[in-house]
């Protein structure tokens with residue numbers, strides 16, 4: 001699929017998807033959703049980590065509200081089921097870890113797209129806005145699933161009802177994201193983080209995601225059984241053997257992601 005609404009680059013095991021509609025703050029339209037979905041599938045084969053970021057001063061302003069579509073007659077249920085859900089699923093099920101490098105404002109579905117990543121790193125000047133109720137909607141793109149898990153019910157409800165801008169620093173303090181980084185260091189920092197994960201034990205990272213997310217729906221016995229099952233599979237993998245060898249040889253491990 002040729003890309004026009006995003007850019008896709010890979011190097012040294014890192015795939016970078018850049019939302020590239022800077023003139024509208026990288027607002028999401030049908031093409032961009034299809035391209036992100038496609039690129040996430042591709043990245044799973046091309047790289048050992050994928051980074052989602054935005055061009056210009058925004059990460060993503062959510063649904064494109066100004067592309068001429070008559071929003072009053074748009075079938076929102078269809079758009080969410082057929083275009084947003086596959087995009088979120090391709091992120092959530094991506095066979096390599098996903099980093100959202102939030103370079104600027106992330107609003108509406110743009111905020112929740114970021115929160116679907118495994119790790120969110122934001123520039124200090126960035127912010128997150130659950131903008132939906134400002135236009136009479138509820139948080140979609142997974143917002144009602146991710147937000148309460150990340151920050152708890154009280155903060156999720158406040159963020160949705162007041163629809164205020166939550167600064168990157170506050171988001172980090174709340175545990176909504178992994179870290180807020182000074183703007184001058186941001187680019188270098190997320191690239192270093194991505195490079196680190198690209199050299200890591202990919203299968204272990206995916207097992208971490210799976211177990212962490214399953215925990216909310218499991219009782220302790222079921223979760224211990226899942227951990228045992230996943231650890232059993234990792235225990236016969238090459239990366240575990242390499243990790244143990246490196247430990248004994250007092251050297252950094254050379255993981256292959258297998």
Ligand code: LHQ
Pocket residue numbers: 023024025027061062063064065066067076079080105107108109110129131132134135137140
């Ligand atoms: C935009 C947008 C935008 C187009 C800024 N679209 N142009 C799913 C299913 C289907 C339909 C409904 O929605 C959904 C899910 C959703 O995502 S609903 C939520 C949609 N997003 C929003 O409500 C956010 C709207 N934008 C804003 O609140 C502000 O623009 C933010 C806070 C993002 C940035 O504020 P400022 O930094 O003050 O910039 P600005 O407002 O001046 O915007 C700059 C330009 O970007 C401007 O264009 P212009 O030609 O005047 O320079 C905006 O019109 C354009 N823009 N967001 N979503």
